[in-house]
Amino acid sequence: MKSTLFSLVAGLAFLQANAAESQWLTDFAKAQAAAKAEKKMVLLDFTGSDW
Numbered sequence: 001m002k003s004t005l006f007s008l009v010a011g012l013a014f015l016q017a018n019a020a021e022s023q024w025l026t027d028f029a030k031a032q033a034a035a036k037a038e039k040k041m042v043l044l045d046f047t048g049s050d051w
Contacts, residue, residue: 025031028042035042 025034031042
């Protein structure tokens with residue numbers, strides 16, 4: 001039981017550490033340039049309550 005709990009806490013800590021490295025960009029041109037430089041895709045997330 002203790003090893004399962006330890007594994008769960010260690011896994012969550014690892015996920016949190018990876019999430020801290022992420023940086024969201026709100027300027028599309030800058031995000032597109034950064035994605036092109038890193039050879040990655042751009043994810044556009046549209047949210048709102050007026051739809």
